[in-house]
Amino acid sequence: MRHFPYRPSKQQQELMAAVERHAGKQHLCVQAATGFGKTAAVLAALLPLAEHGQKIVWAVRTGNETDRPVEELKAINKKHNTNLFGLSYRGKKDMCLLAQDLGADQSHGAVAFLCKEKKATCSYYRNLEKADTSRLRDQPLLYSEVLAIGKRMNVCPYYLQQRLANDAALVALSYNYLIGGLPEPHKPAVAVIDEAHNLQQLSGLNSVKITANTAKSALRELDGMAAQQLRQLVSAIIRQLRDLESAMARNGIVDQPFDRSQLLAALPAQDHEIAFAAVQAAGDAVRRKQLAEGRSPHSSLHHLAQFLVALLDTRGQAGIAAIAALTPVGLELEVWDMRLAATLGTVWDGFQSCVFMSGTLQPLDAFARLAGLDSYAAVDFPSAFDPDKVMCLALDDLTTKGQQLGADMAGKYVHAIGQFGTLDANLAVFSGSYRIQQELLNAGLRDTLSASGKAIFEERPGMAGDEGKAMLDHFKAHAGKRKKAILCASMAGRFAEGADFPGQELEGIFLAGLPFERIGTRTQLYLDYFRKLYGRDGDYLGYVVPAMRRAAQAMGRALRSKSDRALIVLGDSRYLEPRLARLLPDYAKASLRRAGHGQVRQAVAEFSQ
Helix, strand or coil: CCCCCCCCHHHHHHHHHCCCCCCCCCCEEECCCCCCCCHHHHHHHHHHHHHCCCEEEECCCCCHHCCHHHHHHHHHHHHHHCCCCCEEEEEEEEEEEEHHHHCCCCCHHHHHHHHHHHHHHHHHHHHCCCCCHHHHCCCCCCCCHHHHHHHHHHHCHHHHHHHHHCCCCCEEEEEHHHCEEEEEEEECEEEEEECCHHHHCCCCCCEEEEEEHHHHHHHHCCCCCCHHHHHHHHHHHHHHHHHHHHHHHHHHCCEEEEEEEHHCCCCCCHHHHHHHHHHHHHHHHHHHHHHHHCCCCCHHHHHHHHHHHCCCCCCCCCEEEEEEEEEEEEEEEEEECCCCHHHHHHCCCCCCEEEEEECCCCCHHHHHCCCCCCCCCEECCCCCCHHHHHHEEEECCCCCCCCCCHHHHHHHHHHHHHCCCCCCCCEEEEEECCCHHHHHHHHHHHHHHCCCCCEEEEEECCCHHHHHHHHHHHHHHHHCCCEEEEEEEEECCCCCCCCCCCCCCCCEEEEEEEECCCCCHHHHHHHHHHHHHHHHHHHHHHHHHHHHHHHHHHHHHHHCCCCCCCEEEEEEEEHHHHHHHCCCCCHHHHHHEEEEEEHHHHHHHHHHH
């Protein structure tokens, strides 16, 4: 606890004691709400291990979040006049100066290939070999600082961070490195898995997909090559995809499993392994030519080869599905790896112990099974939100259950949300899906909300990151204005989980439905696999728990500190069902009351007093 840089609360002291007790000995699951101060407390409790030569590997959902623990390490050093070193670790796509010199948008694969081909002659890499980096370990380094140092010293930032990571007490990186391979020898090490409820999103990380256009582009790349056999192979693939697409369209099928063995058997190749290696070699030749011409190395042949190898290698393996889907751009084929628990279980074995922390890990037994944890200790801290500032209403006459909303039900939702919109504050309506959001907008929700006098912001599927950030900033700005705003978004989107709305930036949330996955081919295959793994618990673990976690994340957007207040309306009668109600956050359960859709205005008036 001596490393903690702030005055600790009683609960933070309890958390640090628990981490110290289990560190290096047993995995620990930590349930504590946002605003608790988990990052500083867990880091401070683990630093004594780092002082004795162990490394702390801090895994976060995305690369953009790697700076947070490093910022806390800076605060610890400043408070205690120490010089513990750590850094944010990012991928080649973010760090390669040679790729930036090319000037074009680069994929992760393209930058990796560029590095592989040019590393021996790269001036940035060669400069690093003779650079003195001994003085760079005096203080922790954020991603932007490592990048700036690389540019200033004219050395490769990616391999600079690799060198620095060898001596770091803390290395913060994205989840992808857990499965894709850690950047350097990390034993002995302890790991922290931040926002660990997001681990389930790693399902499919090893998946590969192509479209019909991938195969057509691959055939064009063969023009000018003496590769008649490869041309025959790719042409056969195009015919197979065209026949499959026509059959699906003719029968009105949106998505379905496809037979890997049947597709492979139709290809004119005696030895698939040799043939697919030849496709990959041709793709690499295309990429080398592009590099020689100063272009970004992108090859459809190379990508097609990756897909074909995945088809070949995964035949007969449980937990790997092959899916064909009709999309707006044509047929898409995917080899989808669903074996998350088995994969993660081997990852945790590589650490002396792990700390899994989140505000929405509950139920812990379900989380442990999905995360591949055989044994663990747990600490669960109740929310510290003021019960007098939180009101939770569940509407018993609304539901989005079914393939689509009927006109009568949609009208009830619009009426209820219209009453909710009279609250004089920044508000959000999070729908169970983009489909539900659009159905409500089509049913008159936009006009109803306009009548409230609020500015309206609508999230769209596929919205670019910069556009989303700008929208969020404009929405938040209305908190300090006379004219408030209302955000319409999906619980499956970026705003329902990844955004913070402290204070008056968001004071009311309406959940329109439940964020269950659509029961299409993908979901059905996933549930079938879970039933084989977990028996009768398969649907609960693979379908119910993830949906309720998404709902809990959406509810928590308005509650980021003890002083925050929020009116939360659960707009679906299913939230009252015992199996779902018990999965609600503790602050919601403590203030939950039942009402009809016509009683929302009364709740608004009571909350406003």
